Amino acid sequence: MHHKEMCNISCAQNSYMNFVATESRLIELNFKNSLAAKPAYNIDGYTMNQLCFRCKGRGYCNRGFCAIKQKIQVQKTFNEGAKKEFFGENYNVFVGKFGYPDINVGLLNIAEPKKDETIDNPLLWSKDEYDINKIINLRSNLINSNFKTQIKGFNDKFMDLVQEVSLTDRPVDTEITLEKKPQFKLTFNQDTTPFGPSIKLEKARTTENVHIPTKVDKVVNDEMTAVEGLTELHKKGFDGYYLTKIFSVGNLGLDANKKLVPTRWSITAVDDTLGKDIIKEIKDYQVVSEYKIYFGGYLGNNYLIMLLPEVWSYELFEMQTSSPSTMHDFENYYGRKVYADETAGGYYAARFSILQQLKSLRRQATILALRLVTDDYWAPLGVWVVREAVKKAMSNRPLEFATKEDMINYTINFAKQKFNYDLTPMIKNSELLRQIKTQKKINEYS
Numbered sequence: 001m002h003h004k005e006m007c008n009i010s011c012a013q014n015s016y017m018n019f020v021a022t023e024s025r026l027i028e029l030n031f032k033n034s035l036a037a038k039p040a041y042n043i044d045g046y047t048m049n050q051l052c053f054r055c056k057g058r059g060y061c062n063r064g065f066c067a068i069k070q071k072i073q074v075q076k077t078f079n080e081g082a083k084k085e086f087f088g089e090n091y092n093v094f095v096g097k098f099g100y101p102d103i104n105v106g107l108l109n110i111a112e113p114k115k116d117e118t119i120d121n122p123l124l125w126s127k128d129e130y131d132i133n134k135i136i137n138l139r140s141n142l143i144n145s146n147f148k149t150q151i152k153g154f155n156d157k158f159m160d161l162v163q164e165v166s167l168t169d170r171p172v173d174t175e176i177t178l179e180k181k182p183q184f185k186l187t188f189n190q191d192t193t194p195f196g197p198s199i200k201l202e203k204a205r206t207t208e209n210v211h212i213p214t215k216v217d218k219v220v221n222d223e224m225t226a227v228e229g230l231t232e233l234h235k236k237g238f239d240g241y242y243l244t245k246i247f248s249v250g251n252l253g254l255d256a257n258k259k260l261v262p263t264r265w266s267i268t269a270v271d272d273t274l275g276k277d278i279i280k281e282i283k284d285y286q287v288v289s290e291y292k293i294y295f296g297g298y299l300g301n302n303y304l305i306m307l308l309p310e311v312w313s314y315e316l317f318e319m320q321t322s323s324p325s326t327m328h329d330f331e332n333y334y335g336r337k338v339y340a341d342e343t344a345g346g347y348y349a350a351r352f353s354i355l356q357q358l359k360s361l362r363r364q365a366t367i368l369a370l371r372l373v374t375d376d377y378w379a380p381l382g383v384w385v386v387r388e389a390v391k392k393a394m395s396n397r398p399l400e401f402a403t404k405e406d407m408i409n410y411t412i413n414f415a416k417q418k419f420n421y422d423l424t425p426m427i428k429n430s431e432l433l434r435q436i437k438t439q440k441k442i443n444e445y446s
Contacts, residue, residue, distance in 0.1 A: 108145030126388035177203035226253035296393030300376030310366035353390035
């Protein structure tokens, strides 16, 4: 395999468990500190507190959402309409990780012929401020119709269909026959969007012509590496969500090197690849002229992002506002040599959205980013939330400061007032700020 492909893909593969553990710790801290820190239980993906079992949907917690009532309602509706054979729409594909290199590959379909742009559209969810409950309701009807294959199993009878529907830029009419009638189950992963039950696939076919963008078809059939294909298509306007889909099922890369890549690893590999490409570009730009703070977020994921007028480097702290525990990763001007073990996929997703804004400004900067997760983020929806939360923050008008000290003092006071959270320990432990203070700048050597 080409060196660049190996760097990005194996980096994500070898560190997947760290990624899940990191995101799980944030969610776990959220629930452990809510509702007076009673013991928590997990039922079909919903983390529920001991109070839930005493309450049974009577509203003791004063929350707007009740996992028990929601599960019962959605489960009843789904099970009443479930069929072993159905004609519906394919919206995405899912490549599993467990058993690697022998893995499950699935078509994510709804069991009705309805083309609905809201079902698999994080960009729209973010733009229209969908809440967690609405997103879960949309995703609960997606059936993962899957089959077992190897990562090089392109001769499998279903693989041509999976690769074809992954390349389309719109839902596809499909006929599906499952091993058995599906029963409601909602699957949550820390890095991917939730979906409904997973059932073995027996038969599948498309019932309409599949539309594949001409630019995509050309790149897929050219002899170029996966890294080259990803960067080329991104420059042509295709977003990371679409690129993750086509990358995961082995559409990109040199023919000898093509293989299936689990969706969880693909997400991070795409964010990392596209981010590195932008980093190379912005290093030719001038540094920002002022100290700036951007603030914003989505679904309880809040970001304070500080820009310092120095050459490119990046540091991320993540914390749950009801816990003193923090996670942290850092890269200097020359980048990282190992995977970001603590903040994991969120590190690369946040970095990518920040870099997109720097590219649009035609500037580089040193970045100190702080992620403050509140109890509003009560269910894991995937790393796309990070990407969109940071994008929202970076699209807001920044505050400007005359000095680094003024900016840091404002940040500490802001977090204390808004979240009742003391950022002082993170600021003191910042590798980035320590290097700025103690090391010579790169331009002093030029």
